[in-house]
Amino acid sequence: xxxxxxxxxxxxxxxxxxxxxxxxxxxxxxxxxxxxxxxxxxxxxxxxxxxxxxxxxxxxxxxxxxxxxxxxxxxxxxxxxxxxxxxxxxxxxxxxxxxxxxxxxxxxxxxxxxxxxxxxxxxxxxxxxxxxxxxxxxxxxxxxxxxxxxxxxxxxxxxxxxxxxxxxxxxxxxxxxxxxxxx
Amino acid sequence: xxxxxxxxxxxxxxxxxxxxxxxxxxxxxxxxxxxxxxxxxxxxxxxxxxxxxxxxxxxxxxxxxxxxxxxxxxxxxxxxxxxxxxxxxxxxxxxxxxxxxxxxxxxxxxxxxxxxxxxxxxxxxxxxxxxxxxxxxxxxxxxxxxxxxxxxxxxxxxxxxxxxxxxxxxxxxxxxxxxxxxxxxxxxxxxxxxxxxxxxxxxxxxxxxxxxxxxxxxxxxxxxxxxxxxxxxxxxxxxxxxxxxxxxxxxxxxxxxxxxxxxxxxxxxxxxxxxxxxxxxxxxxxxxxxxxxxxxxxxxxxxxxxxxxxxxxxxxxxxxxxxxxxxxxxxxxxxxxxxxxxxxxxxxxxxxxxxxxxxxxxxxxxxxxxxxxx
Numbered sequence: 001x002x003x004x005x006x007x008x009x010x011x012x013x014x015x016x017x018x019x020x021x022x023x024x025x026x027x028x029x030x031x032x033x034x035x036x037x038x039x040x041x042x043x044x045x046x047x048x049x050x051x052x053x054x055x056x057x058x059x060x061x062x063x064x065x066x067x068x069x070x071x072x073x074x075x076x077x078x079x080x081x082x083x084x085x086x087x088x089x090x091x092x093x094x095x096x097x098x099x100x101x102x103x104x105x106x107x108x109x110x111x112x113x114x115x116x117x118x119x120x121x122x123x124x125x126x127x128x129x130x131x132x133x134x135x136x137x138x139x140x141x142x143x144x145x146x147x148x149x150x151x152x153x154x155x156x157x158x159x160x161x162x163x164x165x166x167x168x169x170x171x172x173x174x175x176x177x178x179x180x181x182x183x
Numbered sequence: 184x185x186x187x188x189x190x191x192x193x194x195x196x197x198x199x200x201x202x203x204x205x206x207x208x209x210x211x212x213x214x215x216x217x218x219x220x221x222x223x224x225x226x227x228x229x230x231x232x233x234x235x236x237x238x239x240x241x242x243x244x245x246x247x248x249x250x251x252x253x254x255x256x257x258x259x260x261x262x263x264x265x266x267x268x269x270x271x272x273x274x275x276x277x278x279x280x281x282x283x284x285x286x287x288x289x290x291x292x293x294x295x296x297x298x299x300x301x302x303x304x305x306x307x308x309x310x311x312x313x314x315x316x317x318x319x320x321x322x323x324x325x326x327x328x329x330x331x332x333x334x335x336x337x338x339x340x341x342x343x344x345x346x347x348x349x350x351x352x353x354x355x356x357x358x359x360x361x362x363x364x365x366x367x368x369x370x371x372x373x374x375x376x377x378x379x380x381x382x383x384x385x386x387x388x389x390x391x392x393x394x395x396x397x398x399x400x401x402x403x404x405x406x407x408x409x410x411x412x413x414x415x416x417x418x419x420x421x422x423x424x425x426x427x428x429x430x431x432x433x434x435x436x437x438x439x440x441x442x443x444x445x446x447x448x449x450x451x452x453x454x455x456x457x458x459x460x461x462x463x464x465x466x467x468x469x470x471x472x473x474x475x476x477x478x479x480x481x482x483x484x485x486x487x488x489x490x491x492x493x494x495x496x497x498x499x500x501x502x503x504x505x506x507x508x509x510x511x512x513x514x515x516x517x518x519x520x521x522x523x524x525x526x527x528x529x530x531x532x533x534x535x536x537x538x539x540x541x542x543x544x545x546x547x548x549x550x551x552x553x554x555x556x557x
């Protein structure tokens with residue numbers, strides 16, 4: 001018993017260094033195994049996707065449906081006080097989710113339509129609250145709901161094909177996933 | 184087995200004169216203090232005006248003892264503390280606590296930016312370097328702390344010389360090695376990510392060709408921004424997303440398309456416009472990028488490989504800056520500090536003399552084993 005203790009005491013400095021090395025290195029090595037980004041650790045996914053001539057480009061858009069008969073209007077990041085590209089990224093990564101369940105932009109393993117609906121319901125609840133708070137000029141009025149659409153872009157990056165993903169109902173505060181369901 | 188353990192022990196704990204850790208602390212400290220901190224503090228202050236309910240803060244923000252978003256009344260205090268810490272890190276005053284606190288402050292700054300959808304990749308290496316330096320042996324060399332210690336020793340008699348006191352005795356080299364391992368790991372991760380998410384076809388250059396054409400964000404036709412100057416239109420931009428063609432319906436259940444990854448914002452510079460004229464350059468740059476990133480861990484093997492790979496990485500970063508307009512200047516500072524300067528100062532002049540004399544290979548003493556007679 002005394003000998004191992006003496007050995008530990010003799011190498012205490014190196015053992016402490018090994019603990020520090022492990023603690024600082026482990027999150028970097030973990031990012032090699034499971035891609036993730038949590039500052040200051042990253043699996044460095046910049047440009048790590050494929051975009052060939054036949055790879056489609058998409059965008060997600062939110063359409064506000066006013067309750068008072070005003071025309072529908074697209075909600076832009078600026079309407080929420082945010083930067084456009086950053087807003088698109090946080091919404092896609094943290095809320096919407098990639099087809100890759102372990103995408104570095106946000107993990108949604110085992111995602112289901114039900115979990116998707118709950119996530120989007122919560123998020124759109126916040127969006128309607130922020131719109132109402134910022135709408136000092138009454139430009140938006142009362143909203144009946146928000147519609148989420150995925151849009152395929154053409155070669156000139158104009159909206160080409162629209163798929164309605166689902167709709168948030170402001171009265172029930174629920175998001176209903178519509179894509180792939182019978183009307 | 185015993186031989187491998189001994190080699191591993193030598194890799195981490197062989198003694199060295201501290202050069203890389205103090206050089207990194209001083210040069211990177213000064214660069215961050217003057218080149219990054221003022222802009223970063225402005226960004227933290229702006230976060231107060233944004234609706235926080237629309238972000239999912241990263242776990243690191245919950246763990247840190249700094250509120251998110253930073254209340255306006257705490258802004259000046261945070262700025263003053265970070266500036267003071269930046270100065271203390273650079274000059275080496277209360278060096279280790281200052282490095283640790285500075286790293287924590289910068290983790291907060293980076294996590295705030297990433298929570299708003301802008302993951303600051305350019306800050307990853309500097310922040311991890313400060314974390315390592317807070318513990319690395321020799322990081323306190325060439326510091327005010329050492330000067331104060333020298334004064335104290337002088338009072339007690341038998342003081343060492345000033346250079347010896349500032350440098351200190353040889354230390355275990357695990358700090359320097361950890362700096363190199365982290366650099367190698369992050370660069371390797373970048374190469375691995377490309378292979379993981381796309382396979383070897385990333386090397387065909389199509390993806391970079393897409394970026395060289397620019398315009399990875401779109402301005403929706405419903406955004407009425409005609410009266411705004413171009414820079415003010417940014418909040419109306421929408422980031423585009425790519426997804427493979429023909430995704431199985433059970434995979435594309437959310438929307439029927441199958442959205443996979445968001446694209447990155449680039450700003451094509453003059454060199455980018457030139458490169459765009461020759462399509463083969465995109466393939467050549469893709470192949471060389473993958474090659475450098477995936478073989479980066481080789482820099483851990485010998486001093487000349489360390490210099491070769493760090494120089495290649497600097498070339499890569501400079502290329503990204505001039506072609507795509509994305510600045511990773513802090514990484515260049517890290518790579519420059521991580522070069523084996525002692526070895527370069529010792530070997531390069533002789534190698535240059537040999538090259539001048541017409542003997543092109545081997546280039547002087549560069550390829551000689553360490554410890555071989557010089």
